Amino acid sequence: MALRVDIGWHSERGAREGNEDFAAALRPQPYEAGHGLVAAIADGVSTGGGGREAAQTTVVTVLQDYFGTPPTWETSVALDRLIGAQNAWLAAANRRAGGAAMTTLTALVLRGHSYTLAHVGDTRAWLLREGRCEQLTADHAFEHPDLRSRLTRAIGLEDHVRVDYLQGELQRGDVFLLTTDGVHGALGATQLRQLAKHAVEGEAQAASESLVRAALQAGSRDNASALVIRVLDLAAARLEDVLIGGRQLPVPARLKVGDTLDQFTVTAVVADTGLHRLYQARDNTTRELVTIKTLHESRANDREERAMLAHEVWLGLRLAERTGGAGSGFVNVREPREPSAFYAVFDWHGGATLEQALARKRTFSVEQVVQGGIAVARALGRLHRQGVVHRDIKPGNLHLGDDGAWRVLDLGVAISGQESAVERSLHAGTPSYMNPEQWDPGEGGRAATPGSDLFALGVTLYQWLTGHLPYGEVEPYQIARYRRDPKPPSRLRPDVPIWLDHVVLRAVARDARLRFETAEEFVLALERGASRPIAGPGATPYFTRDPAGVWKAALVASVVLNGLLLFWLLFLPR
Structure with a gap:
């Protein structure tokens, strides 16, 4: 689902010699869709003719640089950084040149199912929704009738600028109007609503032209500009x-x-x-x-x-x-x-999970298991490339549809970096399918990684082939279960080829360094099969499987030695 909008823009200089208004809207490229759409309007102010440049550089900078901000930034944070930097640059340029080029700015971002407004000066933003016309911004100008053209806030006026922000829910059919004072100074909200009906009917460009012409006919003596944005469809929710x-x-x-x-x-x-x-x-x-x-x-x-x-x-x-x-x-x-x-x-997909199929004693050929494993590993690769870890791969979360496709279910405990700290710290997963490092008492239990999903898939493949778990039923913190190497699947099912033994045993190896590093490597090993078999992980040394074993052996040796010494002292002649 992508954001669809109808945009119209029109500007005329009116009775002024030059036009110091500037407006633009920038749609995202497909790879920037998460940023949404950004639009802005500015009304330049100057005593030396630099108002047009101030307005144009401010709008262009904010729009272009917005798509360079990290997608994880909250919208108002991104706008605040950009507007603050532009204001500092313009204020410094004014000091160097001895000028007073400033501009107002009203910027709008449509992102997901919400909108964000950033506002400085006396340009305005309006929202037309369900027949109502609501002004969303407040002018930063003196209230005295003779001083209304004097701004209290503007981009470039001071070294630091205070920006007003407003956020709200976005709906299909919303129409946003961004206007300069040459338009709203001559037209009221009622006239704006009536003239903007073209946008509601799908003619944003006609609406912007009508607004500007009506303002000039109403006696506006200033530059008149209007930017109209009608929301046709919303993007996917954030x-x-x-x-x-x-x-x-x-x-x-x-x-x-x-x-x-x-x-x-x-x-x-x-x-x-x-x-x-x-x-x-x-x-x-x-x-x-x-x-x-x-x-x-x-x-x-x-x-x-x-x-x-x-x-x-x-x-x-x-x-x-x-x-x-x-x-x-x-x-x-x-x-x-x-x-x-x-x-x-x-x-909805008809079919059954792998857990349900195994419970019904359905048998899968080795080829079916290999093809299913490849499909699931590819899905995990797509997940990991998005920076997501599933954390609960097991037969109950693998579904074979009536269409013959394997699908990974239940992203309920997955982590993406966007979840809360409580969700991230949750020790999710099913113990028998969790890699030993997650139970390591010396580390306090390590966090799940993409490798955790691959280990769980290896355990699932082992059970898929043999009907047994490689380390048996594992309870939380039951580290002793991992102190023996699992039997090769071919020992439990003779039709399993040796190359597949090696793949599965490597996937569930006790030592993490022996396992597959990526889902793509796992897929490649399954696809190549016997044509380019991989080496098995080899037997894990006893002291690697049980680091405390050396102390146990030393204790046994000490007890035996001391027993012999005691026997010699008590019973053998001196």
Whole structure:
């Protein structure tokens, strides 16, 4: 889903000799979509003719440099840094040249499901929504009628500038107007609303021209400029947008077959884990089946659980946006329009998880296991390239659809760097599938990494092939389980080739240095198979598997030696 807008811009110098207004809007490139759209309007002020340059350089600098800020920066922070730097540069240039070139600035960013305004001076921003015309900015000028043209704040006026910021929810159909005082000084809000109706009807350019012409006909003696932006469709939600919905919207009550939730009608109750409820539902608009995931009503007031479900939704939307959705190895997340409650919507896929298939005693050929492992490893590679760690790869989270595609389920405990500290510190995962380093008491338990997902996939492949876990059932902090090397899968299933033994044993090696470093390396080893087999990890030395063993051996030797010495002293003749 991408942000779609209709933009119109018009400016005339009016009765002035020159035009010192400047405005522009910049759409993001595909790789910059997360930054959203940025637009700005400025009205230059000068005593030496530098107002036009001040307005133009300020708008161009803010718009171009905005896309160079880190995508993790909050929008107002990015704008504050850019406007502050431009103000300092312009103020210093004024001191050097002995001039007074200044400018007003009203900048607008449309990002995700929200808008952010930055404002200095007496240019204005207006929002037309549902027939209302609301002024979003306040003029920074003297209130006395004879001094209204005198600004109290402007870019370049002082070494430091104070910027007003406003943020709000963005909706489809919103129309934003950015105007200079040559327009709004001659027209009132009522006239602006009437003239902007062209934008509401889809003609942003016609609306901007009508506004400027009407202002000049109403007697405006100043430069007149108007920038009109109509929101046709919203971009995918950002994490901040989803978190707001997670905090503000209610958790749905328990649903039953036939109940309706917004545009969805429940067709089956799939699962109740005590933490979440899963439903199959039909989209009444498209008639497609979907999966709805809600928090259990007992967790409705749990802020962290709300945040984790919001993070899962955002991750799913982000993966769909960056990997193309279909064929990515994950279940697509759908974004409901104007939801009345907090829930997640996923594509519905018939089929079963690997855990369910194994529980039903379904047998998979070696070739089927290898191809499934390749599909899952590729999906993990896509996940890791986005800086995300799943943290709970296991048979219950691998799904084979009726279409024959393997998909990774449940990003509920995944970490992306955008989650809260509480979510990040959560020791997530299923013990039997977690790499030994996460239980290392000397390290206090290390954080999960992409390597943790690959170890879990290795454990899953071992169980997939043999029906057993390589280290048996592991309980938290049960380090003794890792003090023996797992048996080669071929010892438990004779049709497993030796090359696959080596791949699986390397994936679950006790020593992290012997494992695969990336998902791509794992995929390559499975794809090459017997044509270019890899070497097995070899037996782990006893003292590596059990570092305390050397002390145990020394203790045993000491006891034996002391026993012999005592026997010699007591029973042997001197």
